[in-house]
Amino acid sequence: MMLAKLLFYFFALLAVGSAVLMVTRRNIVHAAVFLVTTLLATAGIFLQLEAEFLFVVQLLVYAGGIMVLFVFVIMLVNLDIEMRAVRFNKQWTVAGALAFVLAMQVLTALWVGRKTFHLPAAPAALAERNTETVADALFSHFVLAFEVASILLLVAMIGAVVMGKRRAE
């Protein structure tokens, strides 16, 4: 189990570290690369949690799809201006303070309850046939939500096409 722990802390550090870098980088492409790293590290954590299917979905959809879209758009917009502009907006102190307070609150809550949750050994069915279990849940219990999600995606796609389309004067 040593290995599992090691993996978790490695991925956790990687995720947080690159998340911080992502928020602070001036260059958007660097930021995007660090976000991809965060996402990959998260995928690793999913794998470590034995959510294999989600791991692959994270890789395929998040890292392989959404972030490619981001990178693509970043290349379309002009970066030169951005490199010279001010990185943070004016309310960064306020925002920082707010975030800090929020974090402290949750941290306290977590600290208080740190002993309550312990991960049990995974149920055999979940670990062995993760894909099938997820699929069963998705297509039986959550089938309505699933369909709604598909319609959401369709609408988003149409919206994106309309937005991205060149205005024909």
Next chain:
Amino acid sequence: MSAGNEAAGFGTARGVDTTVLGENEIILNMGPQHPSTHGVLRIKLRLDGERVVDSECIIGYLHRGVEKIAEHRSYPQFAPYVDRMDYVAAVSNGLGYCEAVEKLLGAEAPPRARVVRTILAELQRIASHLLWLGTHALDIGALTPIFYSMREREEILKIFEKYCGARLTTHAFRIGGLQYETYDTFEYDVKRFCEALAARIDEYETLLTENRIWVGRTKGVGVLSADDAIALGVTGPVLRASGVQWDLRKAQPYAAYEQYQFEVPTRENGDAYDRYLVRIAEMRQSRLIVLQAVEQIPEGPIMARIGKVLKPPPGEVYHSIEGPKGELGYYIVSDGTIQPYRVRVRPPSFFNLQAFHRMARGAMVADVVAIIGSIDIVLGEVDR
């Protein structure tokens, strides 16, 4: 002809405006070192994504001042220089120059010389078209045809080599005729080559003519209407692909062309695909001409009596031939001395390349390559 009225709407090639760029627009410099600009052409493209909004050809990287050099050489001395202009069709260049000077002198090459000139010039046309075919296909991404066409071109170059000792810049002709008699197996070599060629051209056509991708890449690409072509001074296969049936070999025959039966292939659409078909058909016609010519090469001398020192009487002459790329003209002014007073070369590629701007409007980057390939330019000739 309404070219004049259209001329205004042409958007005559100005320099590409690089200062004000629209959304998503970039300026792309293609060349002067680029795999498919056939030498040292530089094209400044203003792109909207992959689409060409504006283009400008920047030439002159190979300018050697050939016309200036001519003014300091005697007439025969200048002859080798013309080979260096369209260096893939040196024989045609030499033919045009020799005939122009002969015209200036009022002399004429004997019939045997003229027939041999015709044979070599037509072989050179085939060689030039073969080279064009290979490189054009390579530009469009077909890797294989160039090796086949080079194989056939090699045969032609071997014939040149046997005839005059040089393969590329041949200097095969002399003013007034030929320096060399044909070698012993000349007829046999030429005939054997021509007989093999028909099947070989079929082979290229199997690879390309009906290939879906090839048709997709060339059909409707770089369209040039007949009116535009004429107004732009475009000549040769590019003009004929636009539907103008005009070939100097028929219109104003020179060398021995009036003796031979051949057709002038034309197409109507004026796109890259039609230019391809026209050149392929031209190779077949050239093969027929060579076969007719080599069948009966007249006996007789190969040099006219023009004297050792050439001093054309003062005056001027314009003589043009149908080079592989179009009308190749020489405008020579004599002041009665042994050196030409002025030699102006009318290079076909120069004028054909001018039409690029017209063809490239609204094309995509990949089409630019197909269009350059289909014009068939040689920068040595454009820049001189």
Next chain:
Amino acid sequence: MVKRGGNDEDPPEKRPGDESVPDASSGASNVLQFPTSLKKVEPEAAAEAAKPARRVPGSAPAREAPPAPAPFDNELVQRLRARFGDAIGEVTIDRKQVIVIVDASHVREIALACRDDEKFEMLVDVTAVDWPRRERRFDIVWNLYSLTKNERLRLKAHVTVGATVPSVTSVWVGANWPERECFDLFGIVFEGHPDLRRILLPEEWQGHPLRKDYDILKQDTEWVREHLGIESGQ
């Protein structure tokens, strides 16, 4: 006119606008269907018969009088004279090629008339010749070709240094590059040209190489030093 060997028998060059021989192609209205050799050779059947006799194998045709420019007149010339008067100067024929001297300032109108009325649809070439000893130093040469009539015509104008010549780019778009080349190599300024810049030489180059007083000693060594980083050999 000088009679010579058969190769120069091609009819078009020797009779621009010559109506005495009915040209089969002159009636053709469709430019695109250019009459090919069969039609053209037809009026020449008689001349064709005489050809072999003149082409004696084994000997070059005896040189007659050396070719030289001679005055020339025909209907085309008369029409042009009638329309443009003094703007049309001397008309000569040299080696069966007609040369019309025109006034440089009227060249655009003449070109337009040549293109539209006389059917010289194609501008083959624009070039210049430098005669430094003459007062009007440059000859500007326009080589025209008629697809309809299969004839060539050469317009020529004498201009002084510094004089501007109207550009014919509005008549033939194809005049763009050759005019730029003339500007580049001779320094002739074409008025009304959309984009008169150097074309073959670098933008910053000094001097115009095809002028007779320009030679290798006068080349722009400054430019060579600056851009190529080498000392010119001269």
Next chain:
Amino acid sequence: MIPVSHYLFLSLALFAVGVVGVLTRRNVIIMLMSIELILNAVNINLVAFSRLYGSVDGQVFAIFVIADAAAEAAVGLGIILAFFRNRKTIHADEMDLLKW
């Protein structure tokens, strides 16, 4: 065995970083990416709890969240592109018109 709280700490850290990014950066694309980060932090929670309770529902929800993130990214980037075309900027504080 790693306590679940560790996953929650991790999730919290990512969430906080994401919030800071959204609130402080001027660049709209980075703001959008920070939102992705926040959603990602939520996913970690969901999966960790799914593991804790031995139920797959959390993972299913994570999948929905990912689908949602995809939709959001598509529309968001579409808006950014359209905005960039019109205003030549991707800074949030310069988005001061509701209509253009």
Next chain:
Amino acid sequence: MRTLLIPVLCAVVIVALLPLIAGYIVLVERKVMAHMQARLGPMRVGPHGLLQPIADALKLMLKEDVIPTNADRLIFWFAPVASVAAALVAYSAMPIGPAFQIADLNVGLLFIVAVSSLGIYGVVLGGWASNSHYSLLGAMRSAAQLVSYEVAAGLALVSVLLLAGSLSMKEIVQAQLDQGVWFVFYVPFGFFIYLVASIAETNRAPFDLPEADSEIVAGYMTEYSGFRWALYFLAEYANVIVVAGVATTLFFGGWLRPLTRYHDHFPGTHVELLDVVPAFAMIALALYCFRLAPRQPLRVQKRVMAAAGVKCVLFAGILFAALFGSDAVREGVHGAFWFLAKVGAYIYCFMWFRFTFPRYRFDQLMRLSWQFLIPLGLVNVIGVAVAIVLRERWDWNPFFSLVPTTIVTLGFAAWLTADKLELSGTDEDIAAESAAVLPGSGE
């Protein structure tokens, strides 16, 4: 820790051998290309150029490492590494025979697809970091192309997943063994779509637009040289092997030999006739090498050629000996042989296409994917699903149920090609597009 030993060993072997294998695939490609083009190809380094890949690798490593002045150094460095890493990680779920597999993931196929889709970062970021317009154009082309063709490839894979009922690579092969037929015969259209999409995804001709040398010089690789360039090259060939491996596993029965169900034992043994074929093929290859060896001009070359022959004999010996080992050994060794042979055949097809076809234009490429392959893929998936329902519900013979759906798909494809897939676009299209782009062209 023992459980980790074999996977780690396999991983090390793959990482160590892959550059060599990629190098030799390049050599084979050059040789095949040369012979298709009436020439010889590499002949100088070693007999028939056998040592050429090693010379090339040495040369690339010793070349100067050039980084453009205004390049983004971090990303310029990172991009090729990302490319190779993505390609190599994909091998971890690839079963090379029943015995050699690093990890039999329950979502193996999805994993391979997901990881190889990450390789796009290497291309896009490399193109962006080079700070060159050619590179950027190549990167954009690549991103758009990969995203488009991933959809088509995914649809092709779905048709197989429906038949196999699993995402595990091993189980997919097992399904083909159980059903007694390679899936390529069940879903020929799925295979066709995957073939086209896989060529496009690996950026090979006729879809090599991201690196189209005649248009954008070398695309995203324009500014790369030396070792970094070699990494891109390695990634490209590693990806080719990955897609070939996926196609083999999904459509050609993976490590199964042809006619798996046909048993014809030699009298008295459990050795089957077809199992002897690999060994004999190797011996034939060895004999060919030995025949060529004395004809080599130099003594060194003679020896290298003879060594190649000896190596083939060695392989033959292993293959033959494996016949008499335990079942696991026999299946492991022979499975690996068949798997690699099928992968090789698939890669050969790639080469063949490359030398035959011209290159697509970008809009044509997109049109092919979105207007032809994806609709076809959808119809194909529906067809397969219907066939499976027929089979499961009404107990139809699988072939009878799949033949009509294939015919329907064929009809749909014909309809698509007839009027939808106009590669060059109609005149109105072009006019409209030009009018949208060109200022003042519509006066």
